[in-house]
Amino acid sequence: MKNIPTVPRFRSIVNLTRFLDNPLPIIKDALNTYGDTYMVYLGGTLRNIMTINPDVIQHILQKNHKNYIKSDITKKRLGKYLGRGLLTTDGAYWLRQRRLIQPGFHKAKLALLIQTMNDEITRYIANLEKRILKGQNIVNINNEMMELTLNIVCKTLFGSGMTQNQVQDFGKNVHKVQGYLVREIRSPIFNWWRKINGQERKAREISHAINETVMGFVRKRRDSGERHEDLLDMLIYSQYEDTGTFMEDKQIQDEALILFVAGHETSAVSTSWTFMLLSQHPEVRRLIVQELDETKDDQIPGFEDIPKLDYSRQVVSESMRLYSPAWIIDRLALEDDEVAGYKIPKGSMIAAFVHGVHRSEKYWSNPDQFDPSRFEKSKMKERHPFSYFPFGGGPRLCIGQHFALMEMQLIISRLSQKFNYTLVNPSIPEPKPLVTLRPEEDIMLRVELA
Numbered sequence: 001m002k003n004i005p006t007v008p009r010f011r012s013i014v015n016l017t018r019f020l021d022n023p024l025p026i027i028k029d030a031l032n033t034y035g036d037t038y039m040v041y042l043g044g045t046l047r048n049i050m051t052i053n054p055d056v057i058q059h060i061l062q063k064n065h066k067n068y069i070k071s072d073i074t075k076k077r078l079g080k081y082l083g084r085g086l087l088t089t090d091g092a093y094w095l096r097q098r099r100l101i102q103p104g105f106h107k108a109k110l111a112l113l114i115q116t117m118n119d120e121i122t123r124y125i126a127n128l129e130k131r132i133l134k135g136q137n138i139v140n141i142n143n144e145m146m147e148l149t150l151n152i153v154c155k156t157l158f159g160s161g162m163t164q165n166q167v168q169d170f171g172k173n174v175h176k177v178q179g180y181l182v183r184e185i186r187s188p189i190f191n192w193w194r195k196i197n198g199q200e201r202k203a204r205e206i207s208h209a210i211n212e213t214v215m216g217f218v219r220k221r222r223d224s225g226e227r228h229e230d231l232l233d234m235l236i237y238s239q240y241e242d243t244g245t246f247m248e249d250k251q252i253q254d255e256a257l258i259l260f261v262a263g264h265e266t267s268a269v270s271t272s273w274t275f276m277l278l279s280q281h282p283e284v285r286r287l288i289v290q291e292l293d294e295t296k297d298d299q300i301p302g303f304e305d306i307p308k309l310d311y312s313r314q315v316v317s318e319s320m321r322l323y324s325p326a327w328i329i330d331r332l333a334l335e336d337d338e339v340a341g342y343k344i345p346k347g348s349m350i351a352a353f354v355h356g357v358h359r360s361e362k363y364w365s366n367p368d369q370f371d372p373s374r375f376e377k378s379k380m381k382e383r384h385p386f387s388y389f390p391f392g393g394g395p396r397l398c399i400g401q402h403f404a405l406m407e408m409q410l411i412i413s414r415l416s417q418k419f420n421y422t423l424v425n426p427s428i429p430e431p432k433p434l435v436t437l438r439p440e441e442d443i444m445l446r447v448e449l450a
């Protein structure tokens with residue numbers, strides 16, 4: 001059994017400022033120097049193993065997942081602001097919740113949500129058309145997609161009755177807390193200062209307000225006795241299989257907030273990157289439109305049409321290969337372990353560098369090139385299951401995977417049918433990892449009616 005190659009401590013210290021600014025180049029350099037799995041000390045004795053080896057990743061996320069729990073970053077830091085939900089818990093509690101909530105994302109349930117998604121896309125298209133006619137045809141695509149996916153996730157989660165002001169306030173507040181959280185995680189050495197200067201208190205206050213808002217929705221829905229076709233209804237009325245009971249209000253509040261956080265920014269950044277790619281590849285956009293036209297002519301696609309939009313699925317999948325919104329997935333090793341000949345010491349953090357695997361020459365030919373045909377169904381079977389895993393893997397696979405794919409296929413195909421996008425600046429922005437993999441600069445696109 002071999003020890004994992006380790007980055008000398010002095011090198012980690014020298015690289016610290018650059019790492020805090022953008023970890024991607026530092027991680028890539030280390031992978032080039034030390035191989036596909038390396039270890040780095042993150043202050044004190046905390047070992048952090050970084051890997052792009054699909055066998056190692058499959059081992060930690062799937063084959064021996066019981067030994068690898070969510071790290072403290074996810075559980076404690078996220079949990080402090082978001083509470084105890086699917087994303088932030090482990091063990092028996094998580095499993096019971098997962099079993100309870102999973103059926104809410106089955107096909108029959110997703111079929112009920114497509115109308116809300118389509119309504120929001122239709123409203124967005126009408127609004128953008130109006131702006132274009134007024135001559136406002138340069139858009140910041142990140143802001144556009146943040147807004148559109150915010151409306152979709154809010155309305156599919158809390159119901160179409162949510163007002164625009166409520167949607168906006170909710171989105172803004174969650175965004176503020178996430179921004180603070182990233183600072184806490186990235187530069188923990190300054191957390192004492194954030195406590196003194198009131199930043200932490202402010203974040204807690206906002207998080208309290210967000211939670212109160214969600215609780216307000218839960219109580220209002222329960223008191224009204226009305227039934228709706230949304231995720232909140234699913235959370236309120238799902239029964240535990242062992243006891244037949246329902247969740248307490250506080251549990252519903254936590255799970256709803258987690259679904260929002262997990263489902264908003266990921267879909268927003270992914271669709272933004274996709275439009276950036278389409279602006280570079282008009283031939284791909286034409287094929288998307290052709291597919292939609294052939295499937296639905298001028299009408300809005302329904303749930304039964306989603307499998308027919310296979311090319312748009314390939315485009316979205318390839319976009320998430322190049323720009324995987326979840327760029328890293330981390331775990332904590334409970335006991336000593338061995339995988340692919342490496343020794344994993346108990347207490348190590350181990351991180352699957354999703355972005356690195358997706359861009360590795362070892363698993364992808366011309367890895368930086370955009371080529372949706374890589375995701376033709378026949379080609380997908382040939383690959384290692386963990387050479388592509390934008391939604392994670394094993395028992396903690398993203399619960400919203402099919403929700404997100406449907407949402408993104410609808411957005412990409414319906415907007416491509418109506419609009420033509422071109423990049424305003426000739427340079428392509430670099431990816432920068434925050435909570436998700438965002439573009440380093442805003443992506444400005446010129447939009448024309450198609």
Ligand code: HEM
Pocket residue numbers: 086087098258259260262263264266267270324325326329330389390391392393395396397398399400401403404
């Ligand atoms: C492009 C969109 C999305 C991407 C790339 C994405 C990615 C991921 C990844 C990588 C994980 C696993 C994290 C880990 O193993 O530590 C995850 C988990 C999760 N995602 Fe997503 N996600 C997306 C959309 C959504 C949506 C739309 C929802 C809900 C509406 C959602 C809800 C969740 C939840 C609740 C978990 C935790 C599951 C568990 O641990 O049981 N995600 N997601």
